[in-house]
Structures are given as C-alpha cells and as structure tokens.
Amino acid sequence: MTQLRFLHSILLLILTTSVLTACSGSKEGGLITDAIALTNCPQNSCAQGLADAAETKILLQTPISNVLPVGSSYAEVAGDCYASLFPQNYFEVAVTLNGASIGNVFPAGFVPRCKQGKFYFPINLQNVGVGSYNLTAQLVVVDSQGIATRPPFKTISSTLVKR
Numbered sequence: 001m002t003q004l005r006f007l008h009s010i011l012l013l014i015l016t017t018s019v020l021t022a023c024s025g026s027k028e029g030g031l032i033t034d035a036i037a038l039t040n041c042p043q044n045s046c047a048q049g050l051a052d053a054a055e056t057k058i059l060l061q062t063p064i065s066n067v068l069p070v071g072s073s074y075a076e077v078a079g080d081c082y083a084s085l086f087p088q089n090y091f092e093v094a095v096t097l098n099g100a101s102i103g104n105v106f107p108a109g110f111v112p113r114c115k116q117g118k119f120y121f122p123i124n125l126q127n128v129g130v131g132s133y134n135l136t137a138q139l140v141v142v143d144s145q146g147i148a149t150r151p152p153f154k155t156i157s158s159t160l161v162k163r
Contacts, residue, residue, distance in 0.1 A: 051085040051143060053151040058082075058119065058139050060156045067161040073126035075160040077135060081114035086141035089114050092150075093121060093137045095160070102128050114139065125162050133160040 061079040068075055083089040091112040095105050105123045106112070112121045123135065139154040 051141070053084065053086075053141055053149045055084050056082055056086075056139055056141060056151045056154050058114070058137075058154055058156055060158060062158065064157075065159045065161065068125065068163065070163050073124065073162075075123040075125060075135075075162075077121040077123060077137070077156075077158055077160075079119055079156065080117055081119045081139065082117060083114040083139070083141050086149075087144055088142035090140050090142075091119065091121070091137045092140055093135065095123060096134050096136075097128070097131050102133065112137070123160060125160065128162065130162050133162065134158075135160055 057080070059080040060077070062077050066075050066077065091114075093105070093112060095102050105125065107122060107124065110122070112119060121135075121137065125133065135158045137156050138150055140148050140150050142148050
C-alpha cells in the first residue's frame with residue numbers, strides 16, 4: 001500500500017511539472033503569455049527581433065453595421081490584430097453622428113489595445129440619442145523610445161445603429 005501511494009505521488013508530481021512547463025511564459029508563446037510564437041512571425045519582422053509598422057494588421061470581426069438591440073446602450077466592436085514587436089499599442093477611436101464627435105464612449109480608464117492578437121471596444125451609447133453613428137479606429141504603435149506611429153491603412157470603420 002505504501003509503494004502504491006509513493007508511485008501515485010511520483011505520477012502526480014510528473015503531471016504537475018508537465019502542466020507547469022507547458023504553461024510557462026516563454027519567447028515561444030506559452031499558454032499564459034501574450035508573446036508571439038516565433039514560428040508565426042511575418043517575414044523580416046519578429047524572427048529577426050525587429051518591430052515593423054508595415055506588418056501591423058487589424059481585421060474587423062463584428063458586423064460592419066452593428067445594430068444595437070432595442071433598449072441597449074452598448075455596442076461591441078471586436079476583431080483580430082497584430083502589433084508587430086512594438087512594446088506598446090493602442091487604438092484612437094472616434095464615434096461621430098453626422099460628422100460631429102460624441103466624445104469619450106469608453107468606460108472610465110479603458111484603453112483599447114491589441115492584445116494577444118485580438119481587440120475589443122465596448123462602446124457606451126447610453127447618453128446619446130437614437131441614430132446611425134460612425135466609428136473609426138486607428139491602430140497606433142509605440143516604440144521603446146516612446147515614439148508613436150500611425151501605420152497607414154491600419155484603420156477600421158463601422159456603423160453603430162441605436163434605435
């Protein structure tokens with residue numbers, strides 16, 4: 001019986017070590033890190049350790065026309081993104097109605113970012129009337145010296161309809 005408990009303890013230790021090793025943060029993209037796997041790098045970029053604004057990407061996954069359910073005050077805009085090897089990034093987001101900006105539409109302290117290949121914006125339309133709002137978002141990448149770059153053609157547009 002003691003030998004069986006000993007073997008059970010050894011097996012449990014091996015399994016636990018295997019799981020912890022698989023989930024460790026590493027340059028090769030462990031399960032609990034937002035590091036990009038080097039095998040998924042675009043040509044001439046992260047494989048050489050270079051951040052390249054030309055290789056950034058954003059792709060809208062939510063519908064181009066996002067119709068809010070009647071009585072709802074929040075829209076969701078989400079998609080895929082890639083910020084190359086820039087240490088920081090964020091999105092500049094403008095929501096307008098007939099060309100006029102409606103101001104800050106994010107919850108307090110929220111900064112939209114590309115993280116782990118995804119982005120998500122909860123858009124608060126609670127204090128605005130019904131209408132068809134235009135949303136434009138520009139990906140901004142920031143290098144290690146703090147210089148922000150707005151890569152050309154790295155914007156998305158969507159229509160948010162509040163009834």
